[in-house]
Amino acid sequence: MSELFQLVEIDKIPDFFEGKLAVNLATEKINITKAKARVLARDIISQIDLPPFSRSTMDGFAVKAIDTFGASESMPVYLDLVGEILMGEEAEQEIKAGQAIKIATGGMLPKGADAVVMVEYTETLGEDMIEVFKSVASRENIVVKGEDIDQESLLLKQGHLLRAQDIGALAGIGITEVEVFVKPVVTVFSTGDELVAPEESPKLGQIRDINTYLVGSLVEETGGTVNYGGIIADNKEELKNKIGASLKNSDLVILSGGSSVGTKDLTIEVLNELGEPGVLVHGISIKPGKPTILALIGDTPVIGLPGHPASAMTVLKIVGTPIIQKLAGQELNQFQGSVSAKLSRNLASDKGREEYIRVKLVKENNQLWAYPILGKSSLITTMVEADGLVKIDLGKEGLDQGEEVQVLLF
Numbered sequence: 001m002s003e004l005f006q007l008v009e010i011d012k013i014p015d016f017f018e019g020k021l022a023v024n025l026a027t028e029k030i031n032i033t034k035a036k037a038r039v040l041a042r043d044i045i046s047q048i049d050l051p052p053f054s055r056s057t058m059d060g061f062a063v064k065a066i067d068t069f070g071a072s073e074s075m076p077v078y079l080d081l082v083g084e085i086l087m088g089e090e091a092e093q094e095i096k097a098g099q100a101i102k103i104a105t106g107g108m109l110p111k112g113a114d115a116v117v118m119v120e121y122t123e124t125l126g127e128d129m130i131e132v133f134k135s136v137a138s139r140e141n142i143v144v145k146g147e148d149i150d151q152e153s154l155l156l157k158q159g160h161l162l163r164a165q166d167i168g169a170l171a172g173i174g175i176t177e178v179e180v181f182v183k184p185v186v187t188v189f190s191t192g193d194e195l196v197a198p199e200e201s202p203k204l205g206q207i208r209d210i211n212t213y214l215v216g217s218l219v220e221e222t223g224g225t226v227n228y229g230g231i232i233a234d235n236k237e238e239l240k241n242k243i244g245a246s247l248k249n250s251d252l253v254i255l256s257g258g259s260s261v262g263t264k265d266l267t268i269e270v271l272n273e274l275g276e277p278g279v280l281v282h283g284i285s286i287k288p289g290k291p292t293i294l295a296l297i298g299d300t301p302v303i304g305l306p307g308h309p310a311s312a313m314t315v316l317k318i319v320g321t322p323i324i325q326k327l328a329g330q331e332l333n334q335f336q337g338s339v340s341a342k343l344s345r346n347l348a349s350d351k352g353r354e355e356y357i358r359v360k361l362v363k364e365n366n367q368l369w370a371y372p373i374l375g376k377s378s379l380i381t382t383m384v385e386a387d388g389l390v391k392i393d394l395g396k397e398g399l400d401q402g403e404e405v406q407v408l409l410f
């Protein structure tokens, strides 16, 4: 029996789009409170040193480290206590040889001091003397001016997806507004005569549209703005008109259903008629998700996902994510969430396809186990139960029970 599709390997997919996508890198300025998961449009170079002054990282006494050398429980060093630095105040008093100044965590280090002795290793003798029981090295228990972020240094690069810690760092150097790329607009359609909107009551033979909402939510999560296009019947004119109209205001169009072989599967025909170069890929070597379509109409990419919900989600996650990230201006090598776990059972695999197994993660005696969920890809609950996907590489016959696997988290 002949293969129905000419399968393309996942690794080859970027080549089809290389240099051909219209990446609209318009920018907008937004407050950092709205910047989580947005993509930086400019490098961020710090205009200041952080911290702007050297500070203590411990409660204790600012000292010259050299004065404490040799100090021990049995042979303490005695230093003159000459003052106290108040939090949030400038340290005006300079420290001289043989002196110490009381300081709290975060307090400004006085001139002349190069270390802090923790209070635990001291004893106060009256008002103006301390005993030090442990020596400190220069720079111990302090952060020096600019140690966190140097003035003129590059903090974050253009294309960086902003995370909580990045936004905190921006605040730390006084940046409250950032220029980010405008999110790409992704139009999402579901196709099929059997589909009805979720608020409708389906007749026998009909089912509610799952993919519009599954795909739309995943697109949002990946950094796109969703334009909900609704359901398209398996009707050539309607397909052509709706997809055609959406191309004008979309950076990417995602369809689901109508990608497999069948009398009603008109998507290929329509995509080829809508413009050059048309369908680039029909069938990829992935399981689930083989009957995926990738097309380019002018410079707008179109992804035709398989109709089965678990397949649609798997393909969008694996193949769609890098396309959306590219359109969003995001650098592509930023770490994606995954954890390692041990596989709970043997898994056989189709050698000819890269396979993605849905797994549930369970912690047993401090060991994380990945339990495969082996339902059909038409069952949305196989995804609901799953925490992520385990990949079985192309050409591999399977994985063994107890094998360490990486779980790509949802």
Ligand SMILES: Nc1nc2c(c(=O)[nH]1)N[C@H]1C(S)=C(S)[C@@H](COP(=O)(O)OP(=O)(O)OC[C@H]3O[C@@H](n4cnc5c(N)ncnc54)[C@H](O)[C@@H]3O)O[C@H]1N2
Pocket: 004, 190, 191, 192, 194, 195, 207, 208, 209, 210, 211, 212, 256, 257, 258, 259, 260, 261, 265, 288, 289, 290, 291, 305, 306, 307, 308, 309, 311, 377, 378
């Ligand atoms: N003879 C063959 N039949 C099929 C093959 C094949 O290679 N040879 N591939 C199978 C695989 S794998 C999949 S996946 C599906 C893909 O089918 P399509 O992408 O053409 O999608 P449809 O036929 O329209 O639908 C498949 C299935 O999914 C349901 N569906 C579709 N859209 C939605 C939606 N928005 N929400 C919920 N469910 C949806 C649809 O009702 C069908 O049950 O083809 C296999 N067949």
Ligand code: MOO
Pocket: 286, 287, 288, 289, 290, 291, 306, 308, 311, 312, 377, 378
């Ligand atoms: O490969 Mo199809 O995409 O689920 O079962």
